[in-house]
Amino acid sequence: MSMTSTAAPVAQPLLTRITTSLRKRAFGNLRDSVLSVIVFGFLAYLLYLAVDWAIINAVWTKENVSQCGGESSGACWSVIDARYRLILFGLYPYEEHWRSTLACIAIILTVIVSCIPRTWTVRRLSTIWVVGFAIYYLLMEGSLIGLEQVTTDQWGGLSLTLFLFASVVLLGMPMGLGLALMRRSEMPVVRIFALLLIDFIRSLPLLTTLFTAAVVVPILLPDWLQGDKIWRVIIAFALFFACYQAEVLRGGFQAIPKGQFEAGKALGLTYLQILGRIVLPQVFRNALPATINMVVVTFKETAIVIIIGFFDILASANAAFGTGEWVHYYMEVYVFVAAIYWLFIFSLGQYGEYLKSRMKVSER
Amino acid sequence: MTPAELKVRTKRRKQLIQVAIVIGSIIVIWSVISSARTNLTALGITSGFGFLERATGWSYSFSLVDRSIDDTYLRTISIGLLNTIMVGAICIFLSTIFGFLIGTARDMRNLAVTSAAGVFVQIFRNIPLILQVVFWYATLIHMPGPRQSYSFGETLFMSNRGIMVPVLNVSVPVALVITVILLLLGLYLIWRRVSPMKGICIWLAGFVVVLVAAALTLVPADQPVISVPELKGLRFVGGVTLSVEFVAMIIAIVLYGSAYIAEVVRGGLKEVPTGLIEAGKALGLGPVSIWTRIKMPMALRTVIPPLGNQWIFIMKATTIGVAIGFSDLFYIVSTSITQSGQTLELIAILMGAFLLINFSIAQFVNWLNAQMKLKAH
Numbered sequence: 226m227s228m229t230s231t232a233a234p235v236a237q238p239l240l241t242r243i244t245t246s247l248r249k250r251a252f253g254n255l256r257d258s259v260l261s262v263i264v265f266g267f268l269a270y271l272l273y274l275a276v277d278w279a280i281i282n283a284v285w286t287k288e289n290v291s292q293c294g295g296e297s298s299g300a301c302w303s304v305i306d307a308r309y310r311l312i313l314f315g316l317y318p319y320e321e322h323w324r325s326t327l328a329c330i331a332i333i334l335t336v337i338v339s340c341i342p343r344t345w346t347v348r349r350l351s352t353i354w355v356v357g358f359a360i361y362y363l364l365m366e367g368s369l370i371g372l373e374q375v376t377t378d379q380w381g382g383l384s385l386t387l388f389l390f391a392s393v394v395l396l397g398m399p400m401g402l403g404l405a406l407m408r409r410s411e412m413p414v415v416r417i418f419a420l421l422l423i424d425f426i427r428s429l430p431l432l433t434t435l436f437t438a439a440v441v442v443p444i445l446l447p448d449w450l451q452g453d454k455i456w457r458v459i460i461a462f463a464l465f466f467a468c469y470q471a472e473v474l475r476g477g478f479q480a481i482p483k484g485q486f487e488a489g490k491a492l493g494l495t496y497l498q499i500l501g502r503i504v505l506p507q508v509f510r511n512a513l514p515a516t517i518n519m520v521v522v523t524f525k526e527t528a529i530v531i532i533i534g535f536f537d538i539l540a541s542a543n544a545a546f547g548t549g550e551w552v553h554y555y556m557e558v559y560v561f562v563a564a565i566y567w568l569f570i571f572s573l574g575q576y577g578e579y580l581k582s583r584m585k586v587s588e589r
Numbered sequence: 590m591t592p593a594e595l596k597v598r599t600k601r602r603k604q605l606i607q608v609a610i611v612i613g614s615i616i617v618i619w620s621v622i623s624s625a626r627t628n629l630t631a632l633g634i635t636s637g638f639g640f641l642e643r644a645t646g647w648s649y650s651f652s653l654v655d656r657s658i659d660d661t662y663l664r665t666i667s668i669g670l671l672n673t674i675m676v677g678a679i680c681i682f683l684s685t686i687f688g689f690l691i692g693t694a695r696d697m698r699n700l701a702v703t704s705a706a707g708v709f710v711q712i713f714r715n716i717p718l719i720l721q722v723v724f725w726y727a728t729l730i731h732m733p734g735p736r737q738s739y740s741f742g743e744t745l746f747m748s749n750r751g752i753m754v755p756v757l758n759v760s761v762p763v764a765l766v767i768t769v770i771l772l773l774l775g776l777y778l779i780w781r782r783v784s785p786m787k788g789i790c791i792w793l794a795g796f797v798v799v800l801v802a803a804a805l806t807l808v809p810a811d812q813p814v815i816s817v818p819e820l821k822g823l824r825f826v827g828g829v830t831l832s833v834e835f836v837a838m839i840i841a842i843v844l845y846g847s848a849y850i851a852e853v854v855r856g857g858l859k860e861v862p863t864g865l866i867e868a869g870k871a872l873g874l875g876p877v878s879i880w881t882r883i884k885m886p887m888a889l890r891t892v893i894p895p896l897g898n899q900w901i902f903i904m905k906a907t908t909i910g911v912a913i914g915f916s917d918l919f920y921i922v923s924t925s926i927t928q929s930g931q932t933l934e935l936i937a938i939l940m941g942a943f944l945l946i947n948f949s950i951a952q953f954v955n956w957l958n959a960q961m962k963l964k965a966h
Contacts, residue, residue, distance in 0.1 A: 250700040257699050264701035268708065414607035418614075428947045430905035432919060433939055440926065441936050444628050445621045528717035532912050539720055555727045563716045563724070570715040 279560070293554070304554040305561050308545040312562065315381015315541045317365075321373065324364045325384045331360040332387045340576055347505070354395050361388065377455050381536035383565065389459065389527045389537070394520055396463035401470030406500075408471060409478060419471070426468040432529055434461050439533045458530065466523055473519055477512030478504075514584070517577035521570055528566070538562055625933065634930045641666075647928060649916035651832055653761060662925060669921030670942055676835070676917060677904040677946070680842040684903060685896070687843060688850025693880070695851060696858040706851065714848040719909045721845060726837035726913040735824055744817050746825065751832045753818035753825045757800065758808045767803055771796055779960050785889060786881040834915035838907070846903045853899060857892035858884055890961050897954030901947050918942055 251261040282299030284292045286306050293301035314325045335357030339350055365384065368374035380388065407419035426434060438461030443451055451457065481504055489499035509516070531540045542562045546555045629636055641663040648658050652668050653675065694706035713721070730749050732739070738748030746753040774795045778788040804814050818828030861884050869879040908919040922939045926932050
């Protein structure tokens, strides 16, 4: 009883809002109505085609694979049913997949928790990310907590994509802050160094940077400094992230009046105190939408590591339809992987839009 | 300690830090060079750009001009650079056109049109570009073979070998010259600050005139004006074959790029002050005139800087063509590295080329921005 009485006033305006905007903006006059019918009709037709292919005529289980490929049949999700473990976890040992699952959940939870405004202090955010990342690493690697050791070259699929994403953001964020501060330094050598590095990395395609880290660095550095290929690529990726993030933060810095620095100095605060307590909270607040945008872009860009030979979710997708019996069902596999990416990126993007509109309201 | 002493000390400290950074970078660079020397000598590779004169001995998928395995590295790399620039230019051109159309659609009053444009943007912007590239590639190579190809009015054919389209029967250099003339015409119109809509009309008229002139004078007399593809036996003769890799790249990058540019354009259109639009309405202008004479010219001023960033992004994005074997600069350079081992020189060429291209685009955008400024300012 009480539920209907509270829910009704909320639901009613939404419905009326939709009908009013439809009446006003879609069927206001004859020309609009004709246009709306055509365009909505076209969209409905596309939706019908998609639903028809993906749901109504689809085959769902791997046992029914013989029904696939007929003239009238739609999507053959049997390939996903048979191969989803390969797509999600790559070549990770089959019996240990529960670890991979938990590790992925840890990263996803880290991202979700850091979207809650109450966690937005430097200490809380860095704790959450370091803990989330540590849980991921301990679970996946295993030897440190008494599980069977699985080396990084066996990591793959969605879990590798999430690993790259999390480590790039975790490493890149402090690097970006450092670069942004260097870029604003009073010391010309420091400033020019940061400026050149930022502009250089930003002018190069990410692929070139990663390729250099994977292929060229082994020639340039003595053996003991090289490290694993995956770590070289992560550091290069983090550098790429940092250079863009530094520019994002620079935008945030520009909005802060110089008087605040001077006021801090007059109160006898040190440089670090002024930064940490007065300036940076405002900088991050100003730069928040752009930062989220950068995080989204990073998640999308992790997909290119397939080119330099990592077994990420796209590579495992290619492997999933690579063998004889599944070779015709590339479309289903790509749609499945695209849906995973889309879900992550779209929700993060919508969250960024929401924050942007919230900030606009609070500025009024 | 007096304030003056304190000041001197901070100054000293800052100088020390800077000197330390300079010395540190010199040490790092020196050790990198020496370690590279030893590693390369161990591999038996002589450094230097002498290898550019050697023949490559391998072939690749796509080229505008003649190619053979006897080409020197210099020629091969130049072809790669040409491919990158060409794909980048086509993608930038098409993405900008579609981006403006879709961005405008997102800003329209009609709810059906805005939602259709919104769906387009949300789908293509939120899926990684490389996934879209491999998706279109897989879709295109699974089309039927040449003999069962899809035909559109017997002039345009689609098969798993690519898309065969009819073309004006002129040689490649002539086509390049025509492109350059049309580019110059566009730049001249921007330089003269012709209003955007009038400029586009003049440019399209110029486009038709140049094509007709070329068709009348430059096509060899004994051949048809337009070369139409035709199935002879197992393959197509005439027309131009756009290879599968090429088409997949263009489709993917243009969809992705135009979704991004649409957002830029929508942002610009939203920034136009409502007072101006209301003033236009009060003067009795229709929606079309308001759009062409008030909204678009005003929006262009805020749109151009972020649009330039998107152009640079698209140029950089062409490198992922390597995933489907399109022979762009990155593909050529990485193949050259595995074949010749001249890693450092080739990476330097790759980086230099991209720095140069992106620097030029940035300069062009600055110039464009200056041309778009209101004259009174």
